[in-house]
Amino acid sequence: MKRLFLLTAAVMTAAVVLAQQALWGVPTMISPEVKADNTVTFRLDAPKASSVVVAGDFSPRGFELMTKDADGIWTYTTPASLAPELYSYTFYVDSLKVSDPNNVYKLRDVSTVSDIFIIGGQLADLYKVNDVPHGTVSKVWYPCSRTGNDRRMTVYTPAGYEKGDRRYPVLYLLHGMGGDENAWTELGRAAQILDNLIARGEAEPMIVVMTNGNVDMQAAPGETSAGLVAPTIQLPHTMDGTFEEAFPEVVEFVDRNYRTLPSKSARAIAGLSMGGYHSMHISKQYPDMFDYVGLFSAAIFPDKSKTSPVYADLEAKLKRQFDNAPALYWIAIGDKDFLYEANTEFRKVLDANGYPYTYYESPDGHIWKNWRIYLAKFVPQLFKRH
């Protein structure tokens, strides 16, 4: 039996290979390096390059020039501490977009992959994974009679869901055009925001259901039989009423398969951009379904009343919705959002009719930074009535 274990030192050394197939080298340096004072250093080993730029939302002007040392390492260090936030960046090496080879943390937004890092503190502490109980995140397929096939959703169930018989309220959380059922958990840090707010006692434990609002896609890019094709921004049928008409089936599926509180007072719907448009239309189309509505940088679009019966009779449907007004109708937008004016116009309509809503205005434009903030501000206001 002993012979079995008389392996050579060579094999011991080879243990490092056991780590599977690290085919093409390992990181050679730390990049980005977030220091204790929240300054950040970016590094790239590119001795033959003539110019290297780091572009990202950490920079007020959107990019910074890096400098090369004698060893061919390019670096850039922020001149001051960065504010708490989830930041994304990429390198440009002689104009070629280069993903940081030393950073494995990347996020896809539509068809662009960026590197990310987090500066903690303030709201950004909600975006971090902290040492708190964690909910479960599931990728679930459900049948859709409108599209005639199975479609994919992301479902967050709060920590403790597995134990006991408790029933939970549900937030339906919708993405924007170009997004999919992964957008809120990846770019939006929804699971972290929920875990952290619930652990702090600042939000009710709740289920969060993140659908795919592009009815022409069964699921996120790469997750369907279309294969590994390049994602595109605009897809057919995103705003033709189909998604809204199919939505009651989603709610029925969730009520059937999860321990929900299946009533209006325990249901919220919110979405960003196109998802705000969907939330506005779904909540008025089914006025007895949602007591909490969130429009995040909502795409208040031109008249589509001829496209689908869902969009027709807007005035009458809003009146019906507000006859039994939602517990919360929350409108948030950035002061530089290209949809700012459209949202102002929409608020004027609500004001003129005396429909109650809450308004939250932030700096900046139509960006994920704002949608993470809006989610973090919206969730603590939910389910105060049930």
Place this chain on the structure above:
Amino acid sequence: MKRLFLLTAAVMTAAVVLAQQALWGVPTMISPEVKADNTVTFRLDAPKASSVVVAGDFSPRGFELMTKDADGIWTYTTPASLAPELYSYTFYVDSLKVSDPNNVYKLRDVSTVSDIFIIGGQLADLYKVNDVPHGTVSKVWYPCSRTGNDRRMTVYTPAGYEKGDRRYPVLYLLHGMGGDENAWTELGRAAQILDNLIARGEAEPMIVVMTNGNVDMQAAPGETSAGLVAPTIQLPHTMDGTFEEAFPEVVEFVDRNYRTLPSKSARAIAGLSMGGYHSMHISKQYPDMFDYVGLFSAAIFPDKSKTSPVYADLEAKLKRQFDNAPALYWIAIGDKDFLYEANTEFRKVLDANGYPYTYYESPDGHIWKNWRIYLAKFVPQLFKRH
């Protein structure tokens, strides 16, 4: 009301911006392009580069030189059709590792991110998302008394699990050193392999539980309060007995929270490399727990009997396990694997004692290509007894 919808053509044009924050441009060309004849063209727009190489497992020698056209676009087309497989690659631009900016499909293996594509056909059809019913994939946290904290596992429940009261057998599927609870679904395409084999009727519908075998990590890199730190290959306590000792708690958690068939005849355990080592030791430590055992390129390691009681008395424990022999004890390895000899020695021990097992030898070495093949070959053999 009309005024609300009198938005300008400028806003209409801006619809493309609605697609969220496509901060840094969109893909400018198709790369990789998989053609109908299964040749593949790689493209990169890098006019200032002096040399561009595409490195990857599609190339017999591991890399190919690309050539530049008059517009500064570098291309390489494979001279012949590629065999069915999931391939990974990266570019090197003047020696700098450059992730393909036109391919959003990337996989992390330990600390390296590579671009991927799939050539369909034969076994590789199992790695694709096909138009079949899909199971649910969940990231679930469970309490571990040995480590004193919550740990994360990936759970696959087969299509149809949500409906009805049926109970299912369970495969516990373990990763290698450097891997984590995401490895089998990401690099291993486990959900696709299971979906497809079940849809074909070639495998029993089953639950698959993918744990994290690094007891010093609560979860995959980026999913713990350690933050977005660079992944490392070798962690403490991976092979000190703790994981094996804690394993019955995993099985109890799964039996309590899922509709399992909680008996030996409906349980399998398999793993790659370090996960094969874990599977070997767990299955003999708890001989009444698993009727199906799979050792994929298993790390049959030097004597660790002094490290933990789990590893002591190997001979006696193997005898006890094989006194009531598993329905299947399956050993698979590649003929170029650095662990080939160690596995040969282990098989000699089994042979000498008359312990029944099934052996599968493939070409190639210690690589994910083999582990996907082994999973695809192993799963159809499971749960024939229950």
